[in-house]
Amino acid sequence: MLARAGLLDSELVVTHWADVAALRAEHPCLSVLDDALHARDGKFYTSAGISAGMDLALSLVEEDLGRAAALAVAKRMVLFLKRPGGQRQFSSELLAQSLDIGQMASACALSVRSLYRKLREEAGLTPARLRLEVACMLLEQPGMMVKQVARESGHGTQYNLRRAFAAQLGVLPSEYQARFACTGASGG
Secondary structure, three states, rough: OOOOOOOOOEEEEOOOOOHHHHHHHOOOOOEEOOOOEEEEEOOOEEOOOOOEEEEEEEHEEEEHHHHHHHHHHHHHHHOOOOOOOOOOOHHOOOOHHOHHHHHHHHHHOOOHHHHHHHHHHHHOOOHHHHHHHHHOOOOOOOOOOHHHHHHHHHOHHHHHHHHHHHHHHHOOOOHHHHHHOOOOOOOO
C-alpha cells in the first residue's frame, strides 16, 4: 500500500520472499531486498511478514531502550532477539547443512565450550536448541521425511531426533509435522 501511494519511491524496502518479484515488477523504482527480514530507509520501516514484523519490533525496542530491554521482551514473548543464521528470510544452503556443534563453534571461531557459554549469555540458547529449531523448520517444509530432518538438523538419527523432541517439546517429530507442515509427508 505504501508503494502504491508513492511513499516508498527510491526507498530500500523488504517484503515477504514470495512477493519480491511482484513488488519489483509493479514498482521498479524501489530497491527491494530479497532476503532481509526488515529494513529501515528514511522514515519508513518495512518487514517481510508477520514474524519479521516481530523481529522489527524487537529491533525498535533495542534501538530505543537498549539490548537488555529488548532481550527481556524477547524472552517474555518467547522469541529470538536475533534469529539464528543471521537476518535472512530463507536459506536453502543453511537448511541443507548439518548443524554439528563442532562446526558451529568453528564457524564462530570459538571452542565448543565458549560457544555454549556465548549462546546462553547472548540468546539464552544452546546448540541443541538451535538444532531443534532447524528441525522444526525442516518438518514444516512440504515433503520432508523425518529421517532426512534428523540428518540435516544435526541429530543424526531418528531416535536422537525423537528424544530431543520428546524432551524439549513433549511431542514426537511426526506429531509436530502433522500439526505444522504445509503438506503431510512423514517418515516416522
